[in-house]
Amino acid sequence: MRLFAYRASDGNEGVGALTKGGADEFVDLCATDTQIPTSLQLIIQDENLMHRANAALKHPNAVRGQTSSISFKPPIERPGKIVCMGLNYADHAKEGGNARPEYPSFFMRGPSSLTSHLDPIIKPRVSDKLDYEAELAFVVGKKARHLTLDNALDCVAGYSIFNDGSIRDYQRKTTQWTIGKNFDRTGAFGPWLVTPDELPIGCHGLNIQSRLNGQVMQNANTKDFLWGIAETIVLISECMTLEPGDVVITGTPAGVGYARNPPVFMKAGDICEIEIESIGVLRNTIVDE
Numbered sequence: 252m253r254l255f256a257y258r259a260s261d262g263n264e265g266v267g268a269l270t271k272g273g274a275d276e277f278v279d280l281c282a283t284d285t286q287i288p289t290s291l292q293l294i295i296q297d298e299n300l301m302h303r304a305n306a307a308l309k310h311p312n313a314v315r316g317q318t319s320s321i322s323f324k325p326p327i328e329r330p331g332k333i334v335c336m337g338l339n340y341a342d343h344a345k346e347g348g349n350a351r352p353e354y355p356s357f358f359m360r361g362p363s364s365l366t367s368h369l370d371p372i373i374k375p376r377v378s379d380k381l382d383y384e385a386e387l388a389f390v391v392g393k394k395a396r397h398l399t400l401d402n403a404l405d406c407v408a409g410y411s412i413f414n415d416g417s418i419r420d421y422q423r424k425t426t427q428w429t430i431g432k433n434f435d436r437t438g439a440f441g442p443w444l445v446t447p448d449e450l451p452i453g454c455h456g457l458n459i460q461s462r463l464n465g466q467v468m469q470n471a472n473t474k475d476f477l478w479g480i481a482e483t484i485v486l487i488s489e490c491m492t493l494e495p496g497d498v499v500i501t502g503t504p505a506g507v508g509y510a511r512n513p514p515v516f517m518k519a520g521d522i523c524e525i526e527i528e529s530i531g532v533l534r535n536t537i538v539d540e
Contacts, residue, residue: 252308253531254280254409255443256291256324264289264324267316268308269443275318282314283307291444292327295392295408296495323368325440326411327390332497333360333438334487335415337428339477339502355478355486355502356428364433368441371538372416374519375434381517381537384415384503385461385469385525387454389480390444391497395488403484406493409444410454412533413500414461414525419509419516439525439535440498450529453480458528459504464521471504473527 253269255277266289267277280287280294284307287300294300307313337356366372374381392408416438422431432438451457454473461469478486483501487493508515517523521537 252305252446253443253449254291254294254304254326254446255441256326256328257321258324259321266291266294266304267318267321268304270308270315277316277318278308278310278313279316280304280307283310283312292496295390295444323370323442325365325367326409326444327440327496327498328365329362330496330498331494332491333362333364333500334497335360335432335500336478336483336502339483340471340475340504341477351477355483357487358428358432360438360500361433363435364438366436366439366535368439368533368535370439370535371436372414372439372517372523372535373434373436373540374517374537375418375437376540378418378420379516379518380419380509380514381437382417382419382508383461383463383468383517383523383525384417384507385459385471385527386413386415386503387457387459387473387501387527387530388413388440389454389499389501391493391499392495394495395484395493396491398484398488400481400485403481403488404447404453406484407447407480408495409446410450410530411441411444412525412527412530414439414523414533414535415500415503416517439523439533441533442531445530455479457530458526460526461506462524462526463515463517468508468515469504469506471506475504476501
């Protein structure tokens with residue numbers, strides 16, 4: 252299934268699932284089955300609710316809508332944790348002057364840094380160095396600790412797309428990256444959550460691309476991960492408990508703006524698109540704070 256959270260023009264909120272026809276028509280799961288809650292986070296952690304959602308999607312009298320008539324919300328609006336990886340592609344580490352790491356760099360994002368599909372990414376007033384980063388995201392559906400390579404993927408509820416918008420001068424003010432990764436509404440997330448049964452195991456071998464105003468800036472494949480999805484979960488879960496609704500962002504490939512000559516940073520009016528094969532396209536316009 253391809254599940255998303257939305258807000259209707261009347262202010263009501265719900266959860267939809269794309270029909271097989273494409274990205275325009277969807278089934279309103281909550282209107283089709285009133286036992287389904289309007290929180291995608293609640294649905295993904297309950298096996299019974301996931302079954303109900305699947306049944307609602309296939310119901311002959313399902314309530315349908317058009318994505319053009321709603322506003323997308325981040326798939327998980329207030330994650331308990333947003334765990335981000337850095338330097339998960341060797342080519343990106345190299346372009347930043349870093350050796351191939353022995354262990355991934357981890358940092359955290361807060362929920363206030365998120366924005367959704369088709370909503371703006373905010374360029375802050377204090378910097379003109381807003382950079383793009385195409386990334387695969389996954390969402391945790393089950394409480395997990397000390398997982399192994401054999402069972403790590405069992406905790407994944409689904410996969411999505413993330414643009415890890417980074418304020419480069421603030422990122423480099425200290426050895427810790429957190430401040431440059433947490434400006435309000437710089438991390439775009441969506442449009443939807445794709446359940447693992449619709450994708451290759453561990454999302455291996457998917458093309459990932461960023462485009463700025465239609466120009467391809469990053470073009471890579473998830474087969475080039477230094478740490479795959481299962482390995483990433485093993486590393487994180489040996490340190491902390493992963494909980495339903497937690498989001499993990501898996502790193503970006505080479506081609507980011509700061510490493511170009513001359514550097515390329517996003518400005519008001521730009522349109523940035525992140526596309527991941529078999530998942531979709533995340534699109535945002537850049538606006539000034």
